Amino acid sequence: MKKQVIAVFAAFILSINSVFASILGTEVTGWSHKIANGTDIYKNEFMSEQSGVGMQTEYYAKYTPNTDVLPTVIGGNTVWGLRNIKKAEDYMKNNGLVPLIGINASFFSFQTGIPMGVSVAEGRIITKDTEQYQAVGFNSDGTAFIAPLKIETTLKTEDAQIEISHINKYNQDTTPIVNLYTEDFDENNHNEIPSLSIILGDIDGNLGIGETLNAVVEDKFNYTGAVLIPKGKLILTLNENSDETLYEQFNSLEVGDLVEISSYVDDKRWNDVDSAMGSVGDRLIENGNINSGFAKGAAPRTAVGITAGGEIIFYVLDGRQKGYSYGAQIATIAKRLKELGCVDAINLDGGGSTAISGIYPGASESEIINLPSEGQLRNCSNYLFLKNVSTPTNILGGIYLYPFEQHYLSGYSEQLTPKAVDSSFYPVSVPKGATFSVSGESSYDENTNTLTANGTGLITVTASFGDVSTQNYYHSYETPTDIIVKDSKGDVIKSLDMSKGETVTLNYEAWYKGIKLKASQDSFKLSLNNDFGEISGNTLKITSNGGGGVLSVSAGERIYQIPVNVKSVYSFSDILNNWARDKIQYAYEQGIVSGYETESGLSFLPLKNITREEFAVIMCRMLGVNVEYITECKKEFADIYEISDWSRPYVYALVNKDIIAGRQGLEGKIFFSPRVTLTRAEAITILSRVLNLNELSENKFADDSDIPEWAKEAVYSMCASGFINGYPDNTILPNANVTRAEAAAMICNIISKSF
Numbered sequence: 001m002k003k004q005v006i007a008v009f010a011a012f013i014l015s016i017n018s019v020f021a022s023i024l025g026t027e028v029t030g031w032s033h034k035i036a037n038g039t040d041i042y043k044n045e046f047m048s049e050q051s052g053v054g055m056q057t058e059y060y061a062k063y064t065p066n067t068d069v070l071p072t073v074i075g076g077n078t079v080w081g082l083r084n085i086k087k088a089e090d091y092m093k094n095n096g097l098v099p100l101i102g103i104n105a106s107f108f109s110f111q112t113g114i115p116m117g118v119s120v121a122e123g124r125i126i127t128k129d130t131e132q133y134q135a136v137g138f139n140s141d142g143t144a145f146i147a148p149l150k151i152e153t154t155l156k157t158e159d160a161q162i163e164i165s166h167i168n169k170y171n172q173d174t175t176p177i178v179n180l181y182t183e184d185f186d187e188n189n190h191n192e193i194p195s196l197s198i199i200l201g202d203i204d205g206n207l208g209i210g211e212t213l214n215a216v217v218e219d220k221f222n223y224t225g226a227v228l229i230p231k232g233k234l235i236l237t238l239n240e241n242s243d244e245t246l247y248e249q250f251n252s253l254e255v256g257d258l259v260e261i262s263s264y265v266d267d268k269r270w271n272d273v274d275s276a277m278g279s280v281g282d283r284l285i286e287n288g289n290i291n292s293g294f295a296k297g298a299a300p301r302t303a304v305g306i307t308a309g310g311e312i313i314f315y316v317l318d319g320r321q322k323g324y325s326y327g328a329q330i331a332t333i334a335k336r337l338k339e340l341g342c343v344d345a346i347n348l349d350g351g352g353s354t355a356i357s358g359i360y361p362g363a364s365e366s367e368i369i370n371l372p373s374e375g376q377l378r379n380c381s382n383y384l385f386l387k388n389v390s391t392p393t394n395i396l397g398g399i400y401l402y403p404f405e406q407h408y409l410s411g412y413s414e415q416l417t418p419k420a421v422d423s424s425f426y427p428v429s430v431p432k433g434a435t436f437s438v439s440g441e442s443s444y445d446e447n448t449n450t451l452t453a454n455g456t457g458l459i460t461v462t463a464s465f466g467d468v469s470t471q472n473y474y475h476s477y478e479t480p481t482d483i484i485v486k487d488s489k490g491d492v493i494k495s496l497d498m499s500k501g502e503t504v505t506l507n508y509e510a511w512y513k514g515i516k517l518k519a520s521q522d523s524f525k526l527s528l529n530n531d532f533g534e535i536s537g538n539t540l541k542i543t544s545n546g547g548g549g550v551l552s553v554s555a556g557e558r559i560y561q562i563p564v565n566v567k568s569v570y571s572f573s574d575i576l577n578n579w580a581r582d583k584i585q586y587a588y589e590q591g592i593v594s595g596y597e598t599e600s601g602l603s604f605l606p607l608k609n610i611t612r613e614e615f616a617v618i619m620c621r622m623l624g625v626n627v628e629y630i631t632e633c634k635k636e637f638a639d640i641y642e643i644s645d646w647s648r649p650y651v652y653a654l655v656n657k658d659i660i661a662g663r664q665g666l667e668g669k670i671f672f673s674p675r676v677t678l679t680r681a682e683a684i685t686i687l688s689r690v691l692n693l694n695e696l697s698e699n700k701f702a703d704d705s706d707i708p709e710w711a712k713e714a715v716y717s718m719c720a721s722g723f724i725n726g727y728p729d730n731t732i733l734p735n736a737n738v739t740r741a742e743a744a745a746m747i748c749n750i751i752s753k754s755f
Contacts, residue, residue, distance in 0.1 A: 482512075
């Protein structure tokens with residue numbers, strides 16, 4: 001037996017580089033989806049070359065007339081009132097109909113919901129007035145035509161002939177004409193002005209085009225206000241302020257009179273229609289020619305067209321949504337429908353009314369396919385629907401994967417949901433044992449139904465069971481055309497101004513020629529052109545104080561660069577221009593050094609010479625020594641009581657650890673000299689004791705003779721270990737004073753190299 005292969009999505013763009021030029025622009029992407037016999041739904045996205053237009057997104061259903069699927073005009077339970085397209089679907093389901101695809105139809109009154117024009121459903125005139133409209137008519141076999149439609153309806157008795165101008169229209173005092181109301185209108189006729197009403201009963205026949213209905217006058221009365229429409233009855237209403245001749249003629253009808261109501265159209269094709277809808281919108285195309293004189297202005301649009309082969313196109317173009325769909329002028333829609341092969345077409349209600357709803361194969365509920373411009377569905381009057389009139393077969397017809405026709409950045413994985421339909425497109429269970437295979441570099445996990453995109457190109461996932469094989473299409477892109485980076489608030493990041501310690505969380509989007517790709521955040525790579533920050537996942541943390549550079553976000557070969565300016569922020573007011581400012585700032589942030597409160601704010605006094613007791617304090621802080629309980633010193637200094645209270649426990653701690661010693665004074669006394677300036681030889685010696693270095697350098701400094709004997713081993717061990725290098729003239733200047741800036745730098749060098 002030959003295997004049955006169903007192509008679920010016949011994508012227009014089957015390769016990444018293919019393009020299609022349209023009146024709407026260059027096609028970016030598109031797909032088609034078979035949803036029933038002879039019925040396919042399409043979505044196409046275009047990039048317009050017109051300035052300020054950008055993206056255009058259209059949806060349409062293409063229907064080839066057949067007996068399994070039929071078009072119809074759907075309103076609701078009543079002509080009066082408004083309902084959105086989902087409510088219209090509910091009405092269909094409640095009346096045993098199966099909706100497939102629907103679009104909004106007539107222009108209408110926002111106050112009453114009554115359509116502006118003519119409507120026919122199930123061979124019955126639902127609304128009409130005295131005007132002629134361009135209308136679309138649907139025959140019982142699904143075929144359609146577009147032609148002018150003006151219905152003449154006449155009431156006859158033995159003695160009178162009266163024109164019935166309106167059927168199910170709102171009775172206004174400015175329209176002194178005969179109105180006919182049926183049960184389709186509402187429970188009552190919503191009349192508000194003095195009128196003469198006639199009740200017709202014993203109805204025999206149908207109120208259809210080219211048909212005659214017989215009835216009997218059952219009641220007649222004058223009344224100001226709404227009149228109930230009894231079940232199985234008709235009401236004729238005429239304003240009391242109408243033309244005197246017409247009023248007398250109407251009033252001549254008496255209870256018991258037999259009346260005959262006939263509706264007539266010159267074009268006999270209308271006699272056979274099952275449903276029809278006349279629009280106050282324009283005839284876009286007539287006999288293959290585009291009409292002219294259309295109103296200007298771009299907007300969302302809805303239209304219906306018929307091709308030379310008899311296919312019917314139910315068309316929607318979204319609009320008023322930047323970056324998604326701009327909308328179009330009526331003339332543009334006419335050209336687009338001709339581009340789609342239409343030889344006849346009419347414009348329907350657009351703007352905020354534009355909507356298209358459909359049900360995808362295997363789904364239990366329909367969904368709104370487009371994006372209405374007002375952000376929600378508008379309540380409208382009536383809709384054009386395609387309904388499934390076939391019966392379920394329970395014979396497997398296809399297996400479909402959802403979500404369908406997705407666009408992925410290479411590396412993205414998505415769990416798909418298989419759904420199945422029978423040969424009449426009614427949902428059935430996915431058969432056990434169905435298999436799934438994928439083309440190209442991508443992969444499909446049948447245990448979890450997960451598709452992982454890899455490389456660049458079209459992905460075909462084939463679902464098979466027995467003789468049924470269904471192809472589902474997806475797209476993978478290794479390199480996007482655009483990368484957009486946003487912050488946690490959703491704002492696009494074009495550049496960054498940050499300070500040390502600040503972080504920013506980055507969120508990435510990958511786009512391919514106007515299509516937003518589904519992408520994993522870890523599919524993007526981040527890099528910095530110099531050492532101004534740290535990257536962890538998708539978070540950038542600034543680690544430098546000042547400077548900056550470029551943050552690069554890449555996917556494939558596409559790179560998005562973000563200039564980063566790092567502001568210099570220092571805790572001390574007087575170190576901005578000091579050579580050791582970053583080391584001073586670092587030592588301050590680590591809690592090692594502190595400053596002085598001055599008129600200029602917190603100051604460090606970097607050029608001030610540091611004292612021995614100050615150095616003892618910062619050394620203890622660097623080593624993390626807890627001095628809270630230190631109250632005794634193991635050495636007796638002659639000046640021990642001259643040590644400041646704020647430094648005393650720190651000095652004691654370092655003395656007790658043999659890290660710092662005293663100075664030899666007169667008469668053999670040992671002094672600590674807390675407020676004496678620290679020399680370089682002393683600082684180097686203290687630091688070498690902390691590091692416990694043994695290796696000695698063989699190189700000698702030019703001023704070696706100036707180095708105290710007690711400091712030489714420390715100086716040359718620190719030199720051998722790379723902690724000090726001396727000055728360019730090969731001196732060490734051991735007896736020079738150490739400034740506070742130099743002390744902070746020494747501490748930072750020790751930390752960076754040894755801790």
